[in-house]
Amino acid sequence: MTSVAERPAGRTASGLSARARAISELTGRDRAVRAVLFVAALVPTAALAFLVYEMIKQAYPAIIFNGWSFFTTKKFTMGNLYGNVVVKHGYQAAQGADFGVLPLLFGTLVSSLIALVLAVPVAVGGAILLVEKVPARLQGALGVFLELLAGIPSIVFGLWGIYTFGPLLSRTVYRWIAALGIPWLSGSTGAGEGLLTASVVLAVMIIPIVASIARELVRSVPAVSKEGAVALGLTPTETIRFVTIPYVRTGLIAAAVLGWARALGETIAVLVISGDALNIYPHSIFDPFSTMAATIAAFLDSALTDSTGMAIHALAEVGLVLLAVTFLTNLGGRLLARRFSDAGLPVGRGV
Amino acid sequence: MPEPSTQVSYSRPVPEAGGAAQAAPEVVDAVFDIADLNFWYGANRALRDVSLRIGRQEITALIGPSGCGKTTFLRCLNRMNDLLPDTRIEGRLDFDGEPLYRPGVQAIEIRRRIGMVFQKPNPFPKSIYDNVAIAPKVNGMKVNLDDLVEESLSRAALWNEVKDKLKQSAFSLSGGQQQRLCIARTIAVKPEVILMDEPCSALDPLATIRIEELMTELKSDYTIVIVTHNMQQAARVSDRTAFFTVEDHPEGRSGVLVESGPTHKIFTAPSDQRTDDYITGRFG
Numbered sequence: 001m002t003s004v005a006e007r008p009a010g011r012t013a014s015g016l017s018a019r020a021r022a023i024s025e026l027t028g029r030d031r032a033v034r035a036v037l038f039v040a041a042l043v044p045t046a047a048l049a050f051l052v053y054e055m056i057k058q059a060y061p062a063i064i065f066n067g068w069s070f071f072t073t074k075k076f077t078m079g080n081l082y083g084n085v086v087v088k089h090g091y092q093a094a095q096g097a098d099f100g101v102l103p104l105l106f107g108t109l110v111s112s113l114i115a116l117v118l119a120v121p122v123a124v125g126g127a128i129l130l131v132e133k134v135p136a137r138l139q140g141a142l143g144v145f146l147e148l149l150a151g152i153p154s155i156v157f158g159l160w161g162i163y164t165f166g167p168l169l170s171r172t173v174y175r176w177i178a179a180l181g182i183p184w185l186s187g188s189t190g191a192g193e194g195l196l197t198a199s200v201v202l203a204v205m206i207i208p209i210v211a212s213i214a215r216e217l218v219r220s221v222p223a224v225s226k227e228g229a230v231a232l233g234l235t236p237t238e239t240i241r242f243v244t245i246p247y248v249r250t251g252l253i254a255a256a257v258l259g260w261a262r263a264l265g266e267t268i269a270v271l272v273i274s275g276d277a278l279n280i281y282p283h284s285i286f287d288p289f290s291t292m293a294a295t296i297a298a299f300l301d302s303a304l305t306d307s308t309g310m311a312i313h314a315l316a317e318v319g320l321v322l323l324a325v326t327f328l329t330n331l332g333g334r335l336l337a338r339r340f341s342d343a344g345l346p347v348g349r350g351v
Numbered sequence: 352m353p354e355p356s357t358q359v360s361y362s363r364p365v366p367e368a369g370g371a372a373q374a375a376p377e378v379v380d381a382v383f384d385i386a387d388l389n390f391w392y393g394a395n396r397a398l399r400d401v402s403l404r405i406g407r408q409e410i411t412a413l414i415g416p417s418g419c420g421k422t423t424f425l426r427c428l429n430r431m432n433d434l435l436p437d438t439r440i441e442g443r444l445d446f447d448g449e450p451l452y453r454p455g456v457q458a459i460e461i462r463r464r465i466g467m468v469f470q471k472p473n474p475f476p477k478s479i480y481d482n483v484a485i486a487p488k489v490n491g492m493k494v495n496l497d498d499l500v501e502e503s504l505s506r507a508a509l510w511n512e513v514k515d516k517l518k519q520s521a522f523s524l525s526g527g528q529q530q531r532l533c534i535a536r537t538i539a540v541k542p543e544v545i546l547m548d549e550p551c552s553a554l555d556p557l558a559t560i561r562i563e564e565l566m567t568e569l570k571s572d573y574t575i576v577i578v579t580h581n582m583q584q585a586a587r588v589s590d591r592t593a594f595f596t597v598e599d600h601p602e603g604r605s606g607v608l609v610e611s612g613p614t615h616k617i618f619t620a621p622s623d624q625r626t627d628d629y630i631t632g633r634f635g
Contacts, residue, residue, distance in 0.1 A: 222473070224470075224471055224473045225473045225476075227434070227467075228473040228533065229486075230434060230462065231429060231431060231462055231466065231469075232463070232466070232485075232486040232537070233459050233461075233462040233486065234485075234486060234489060242475055242477065242485050242489075243475055246476040246477055
């Protein structure tokens with residue numbers, strides 16, 4: 001339906017030739033297509049607006065009940081769901097209920113950032129290696145593996161992380177790291193659950209996303225630009241550093257943001273691996289922790305039994321914070337990408 | 352400047368011989384000495400028995416119809432074809448008396464001595480300054496980079512236009528400026544030879560004239576080999592011209608060198624009918 005897209009909008013037909021006029025006139029079919037496209041374009045916007053509205057509506061009692069302490073309280077507890085009811089700011093909640101998003105916000109940001117730091121170099125390095133060094137036939141096969149990795153359900157990643165990968169890491173790599181005695185990177189390495197394992201598994205989950213975008217970006221670097229570096233006597237490594245990476249930098253930021261958003265929102269894998277610690281900050285990178293998404297999933301069942309309804313409202317408030325964080329990272333990524341694209345690069349302005 | 356032969360036919364481009372003296376009939380001091388050079392892309396023999404001597408501090412133009420192998424030949428001279436898979440080269444190709452393709456010769460080292468300017472301007476996605484400074488820096492040249500950047504840009508006749516915006520992206524420049532930046536970048540690593548692959552084909556006539564003037568100036572220090580489709584350009588700037596063409600052989604089409612010699616001779620009294628046909632526009 002390119003004819004719809006290509007037509008100059010809002011142009012009068014009077015100055016055009018008969019043929020141009022005939023082309024510029026909408027047939028009934030064109031109008032129908034245009035209407036369908038308009039609705040299709042509106043659906044995501046409407047869905048987002050409705051979602052935000054519902055989230056705010058659901059979270060509103062908790063926002064009033066918690067006040068600012070939601071961002072200062074270092075635990076998240078629903079209280080005694082079978083005990084007395086307390087009233088604060090006109091809203092009821094179970095006795096002992098104390099809702100704080102801070103440990104969850106911390107867990108979400110730290111786990112996703114560690115995952116990003118681990119995943120981006122591997123994904124970008126892998127993509128460059130794949131495009132520049134691997135013969136074309138093998139490239140296709142490895143690309144398929146990458147896509148398969150992206151298609152694995154996250155619960156499988158979670159189980160693999162908690163039963164196989166995590167224990168293996170904690171017996172080997174974690175011990176070596178802990179032996180270095182760096183604050184926050186030492187102490188008991190546990191059985192394999194916890195912050196670092198969750199971050200590593202998240203990294204494995206976002207590598208295919210970042211790598212497949214990075215692969216397309218690296219492929220789009222014009223051969224003549226790379227030849228310019230080669231002709232100056234630059235080594236392949238220097239060519240990657242001075243031509244390939246600067247060319248794809250903007251796009252890579254967008255790819256990383258996409259991967260980060262995935263890590264921020266990942267629920268079930270993190271829930272399985274996190275060790276689900278809600279009331280404590282992790283004291284080391286090996287400690288149990290929790291994220292906002294995992295907490296919502298873990299608590300939803302019992303929150304529904306809260307007769308005051310406040311537990312559900314509080315979970316909605318957590319969800320609202322998660323939504324805000326995702327928006328902000330997206331926005332930040334866009335600003336960063338725009339800043340870098342000021343160099344006027346011909347390609348790689350974004351994905 | 353001695354006028355070229357007066358017996359020039361109407362359609363023949365008039366060579367200006369580039370400088371005060373016309374090129375000697377034979378190359379005396381050869382930078383490249385090439386004999387019976389053959390090159391294959393897979394099973395396709397792209398160059399067949401090419402023999403050519405390229406004179407020091409001369410401008411040699413490679414002309415000929417599309418597909419005649421002139422660019423392939425040019426890219427043999429700095430081993431750019433090494434990057435392509437499934438290629439093969441045979442024959443003699445001596446650079447400064449040393450075989451260029453002898454095992455043990457570092458292609459990367461060679462490319463620092465034999466620079467190349469491409470058909471399309473291809474600056475790095477970096478600042479104007481970095482475009483010139485990167486290669487000398489990573490090559491470990493012991494020089495003041497600021498001075499080198501100024502010197503190189505001045506030699507490429509670009510300094511006055513960019514001296515106040517060295518930190519700006521190279522992509523902010525016009526096509527002609529970008530091409531001069533690429534020449535500056537090439538000069539900065541102090542090569543002995545500059546290879547140019549249709550350096551003006553993407554430029555407008557004014558930018559083309561600037562590049563041509565630049566080539567004439569650079570000749571005093573560098574050996575230049577230029578591939579061009581523009582016969583007026585070959586006639587204007589080069590000292591020597593080599594005419595390539597395509598021949599059909601049982602096993603496929605191959606590029607061959609028809610003849611080479613001083614530009615005024617090739618353009619006024621070629622010894623091969625095919626050269627005359629091409630130059631006068633009856634073929635190609």
